[in-house]
Amino acid sequence: MKQGKTLAQLGRELQRQRLNRQDFLADTRSLEVETNSYGSTLHLSLDSKTYGFGIGELAHQQIAARLNIPYRYYAKMQSEVPALLDRNINTWLEQKPERRMIRVLDGKVRAFLSDRYRRLDNLELCAAVLPVIQEMNGASIESCEVTPTHLYLKVVNRRVKAEVKVGDIVQAGFVVSNSEVGLGSLRVEPLVFRLVCKNGLICKDLAQKKYHVGRQVNASDDSAYELYSDATLAQDDKAFFMKVQDVVRAAVDEAKFLLTVDKLREATQIPLKHEPIKAVELLADKFQLTENERGDILRQLFMGADNSRYGLVNAVTAASKIAKTYERATDLERIGGEILSLPVPRNILPPPSYDVNLAIPEYETISA
Numbered sequence: 001m002k003q004g005k006t007l008a009q010l011g012r013e014l015q016r017q018r019l020n021r022q023d024f025l026a027d028t029r030s031l032e033v034e035t036n037s038y039g040s041t042l043h044l045s046l047d048s049k050t051y052g053f054g055i056g057e058l059a060h061q062q063i064a065a066r067l068n069i070p071y072r073y074y075a076k077m078q079s080e081v082p083a084l085l086d087r088n089i090n091t092w093l094e095q096k097p098e099r100r101m102i103r104v105l106d107g108k109v110r111a112f113l114s115d116r117y118r119r120l121d122n123l124e125l126c127a128a129v130l131p132v133i134q135e136m137n138g139a140s141i142e143s144c145e146v147t148p149t150h151l152y153l154k155v156v157n158r159r160v161k162a163e164v165k166v167g168d169i170v171q172a173g174f175v176v177s178n179s180e181v182g183l184g185s186l187r188v189e190p191l192v193f194r195l196v197c198k199n200g201l202i203c204k205d206l207a208q209k210k211y212h213v214g215r216q217v218n219a220s221d222d223s224a225y226e227l228y229s230d231a232t233l234a235q236d237d238k239a240f241f242m243k244v245q246d247v248v249r250a251a252v253d254e255a256k257f258l259l260t261v262d263k264l265r266e267a268t269q270i271p272l273k274h275e276p277i278k279a280v281e282l283l284a285d286k287f288q289l290t291e292n293e294r295g296d297i298l299r300q301l302f303m304g305a306d307n308s309r310y311g312l313v314n315a316v317t318a319a320s321k322i323a324k325t326y327e328r329a330t331d332l333e334r335i336g337g338e339i340l341s342l343p344v345p346r347n348i349l350p351p352p353s354y355d356v357n358l359a360i361p362e363y364e365t366i367s368a
Helices: 007-019 057-066 071-080 082-095 122-135 231-249 254-267 276-287 291-304 309-320 326-340
Strands: 021-027 031-036 039-046 049-055 099-105 108-114 139-146 151-165 168-178 186-194 199-202 208-210
Touching: 007 021, 007 122, 007 139, 021 039, 031 082, 039 082, 049 057, 057 071, 057 108, 071 082, 122 139, 122 151, 122 168, 122 231, 151 186, 151 254, 168 199, 168 254, 186 231, 186 254, 199 309, 199 326, 254 309, 254 326, 276 291, 276 309, 291 309, 309 326
Parallel strands: 049 108
Antiparallel strands: 021 099, 031 039, 039 049, 099 108, 139 151, 151 168, 168 186, 186 199, 186 208
């Protein structure tokens, strides 16, 4: 499992972000974008003043999507004809007015969201779930990180464990993840932690989700204004996070964990049909892996010397530890879980005694 920040470092960063963030609810007619060789700036008119914020990559993508501008064309205008991009954006912001939530961090727009987007922030989430984790007998945070798009807490309970093969022990756990920028719901996903190599496997098909959708914020005029913590909203959030605490308390479900262990044991008996290079090529095509990721997985498959579905799962999760980013490492842990959840092929034959003729199941059955 890829390591991120220590818990203390995570706490300091979340506190820093709290002090440096701003949220606005704005009519799009109070917004204007200006682009030059240094990047794009969003100008926001507020209380007879105009504020300027840089625009992050994700916010650019969200603006393009909301205005129905194909992103490849958007990026082309941005790099080649910035004035044309500004004209497109500003025209549609004016012609199709609506209210949007603008999330700003460190002077840069990080998200361009619906006015119904519910702010479920990382600091409050940690304040709610960390005491629950501390109360769990045998539980500890194995890895944690906050990226530009997500918070991750990866927890392992060392008291809930089983053997997949003799000496190959796995432990139960879960991942709590949240996005403050509109990239998915607050999620609690089962995690399986393999002791022999410290790999993590995320079973996202068993995830619990809480969505960032709330009441539409009322406003009496078309102006922009800054959003602060509202007492009523705080009470709603308190009730919401109490539900999240209940989900976390039930996250290490021994029955579900043993079902996953059964799948892992079953995977040890499912041979692969193609040789390793072809198997990894099929995997790369399905999940859009980079050349580096393809090479890392192939090396791990050879090093593991296990030509079964279990071997492929472990190759993918082992490669996650050397992924370029924490975000991508988590993606690979989820891909490992998707491979594990594939249907069992009919008429499984014993694994071949040689190192070629490895197989991978038909990938059109994978849920992307």
